[in-house]
Amino acid sequence: MRPTKAVIHLENLKHNIRTLMQHTAAERRRNAPRGGDARSRPLFCVAVKADAYGHGACPVAETALSVGTEYLGIATVSEGRRLREHGIQAPILLFGLTSPDEFHEIVHLRLAPFVAEAGYIAELNRVAAGAGRKLGVHLKVDTGMGRIGCRPDEALELARGIAAAGNLHLNGICTHFPVADTPNSTFTRKQASTLTDVVAEIKAAGIDPGLVHAANSAAVLEYPEAWFDMVRPGIAVYGYYPSGDQERLLPLKPVMEFCSTVVFIKRVPKGTGISYGLSYRSSRDTTIATVPAGYGDGFNRLLSNQGEVLIRGKRYPIVGRICMDQFMVDVGTDAEVQLGDPVTLFGPDRAGPNAEDVANLTGTIAYEVICSPTGRVPRLCR
Numbered sequence: 001m002r003p004t005k006a007v008i009h010l011e012n013l014k015h016n017i018r019t020l021m022q023h024t025a026a027e028r029r030r031n032a033p034r035g036g037d038a039r040s041r042p043l044f045c046v047a048v049k050a051d052a053y054g055h056g057a058c059p060v061a062e063t064a065l066s067v068g069t070e071y072l073g074i075a076t077v078s079e080g081r082r083l084r085e086h087g088i089q090a091p092i093l094l095f096g097l098t099s100p101d102e103f104h105e106i107v108h109l110r111l112a113p114f115v116a117e118a119g120y121i122a123e124l125n126r127v128a129a130g131a132g133r134k135l136g137v138h139l140k141v142d143t144g145m146g147r148i149g150c151r152p153d154e155a156l157e158l159a160r161g162i163a164a165a166g167n168l169h170l171n172g173i174c175t176h177f178p179v180a181d182t183p184n185s186t187f188t189r190k191q192a193s194t195l196t197d198v199v200a201e202i203k204a205a206g207i208d209p210g211l212v213h214a215a216n217s218a219a220v221l222e223y224p225e226a227w228f229d230m231v232r233p234g235i236a237v238y239g240y241y242p243s244g245d246q247e248r249l250l251p252l253k254p255v256m257e258f259c260s261t262v263v264f265i266k267r268v269p270k271g272t273g274i275s276y277g278l279s280y281r282s283s284r285d286t287t288i289a290t291v292p293a294g295y296g297d298g299f300n301r302l303l304s305n306q307g308e309v310l311i312r313g314k315r316y317p318i319v320g321r322i323c324m325d326q327f328m329v330d331v332g333t334d335a336e337v338q339l340g341d342p343v344t345l346f347g348p349d350r351a352g353p354n355a356e357d358v359a360n361l362t363g364t365i366a367y368e369v370i371c372s373p374t375g376r377v378p379r380l381c382r
């Protein structure tokens, strides 16, 4: 196997899911009326879209299900096909909208799509009828995200349409939060109360709304009033907080370790230029190690002369420009670093950089960093 790989620490994934489950269960117990039944945790729909945020959808889905996750969340029909072909039987929510030429497959794969508009609903019903199936759908209400979803005042009418459609079943009502990663967000609280109102209206019309759900990781961490029947965490399951603004109350562990090995070492005199553009010049006699990973593997070129890597428990600077397939590290004069040494580009080890550190250096978020290892990087589950 190539030395450059993404090691997926499934124990950390289990730890994170269990931590979130315990967090929600504890909060529900705390808020249960005295002497009344403590409601257990909400259902969990773990987001495994985008190849489980780059970690590998099938092993992540299996592991999530093994610790009690009830639902999986995906963005595209092809992601659902992969999970079903792998033998995964759990209910799968399709978060994204798609074009009608994929409706047949949605029905065939038993995906539960988000719906938000009458024409889409009618066409899904027609395709489900043609297949002789009944398809569960979740009505998405836009309470402030501005992405997909019907207006709150349209929800009842659409719920009626779904209830009346012979081959659809209303399995849920849901929404999504754009600013739940900011503490004390009245906007998020208002969204949750808008969803509550919509659900009440639908119930009053004699329609069963199914599962009510809204919370992404940020809301799972901070807004118990937004948990409803089910939560949909993604990033926290992979060991990262949604943003730097949140208090780090839960001990999440990064799941992905992007790593490689030292494949070449050389001594260079002071003033030696390194890599394209010779943008780095050694300020002293030193040792340069070459690592066979680059932007072709999803290691961001903006880390050129910026980032650090972990070798033998110590951080060393990336020097010169990151190339497509390789980059260089100044490992200094003490000759501690040897050919073949493991190199961590980012990962769970607190001594080295994690995906959030990489994100801060490259002007993005941990979400994008963990999604970035490309197809040529083997994923190796531990």
Ligand SMILES: *Cc1c(COP(=O)(O)O)cnc(C)c1O
Pocket (backbone or CB within 6 Å): 047, 049, 095, 176, 215, 216, 217, 218, 232, 233, 234, 235, 236, 242
């Ligand atoms: C991606 C996604 C989530 C998970 O979001 P995180 O911020 O990663 O927790 C939840 N719901 C929907 C609709 C999503 O698209």
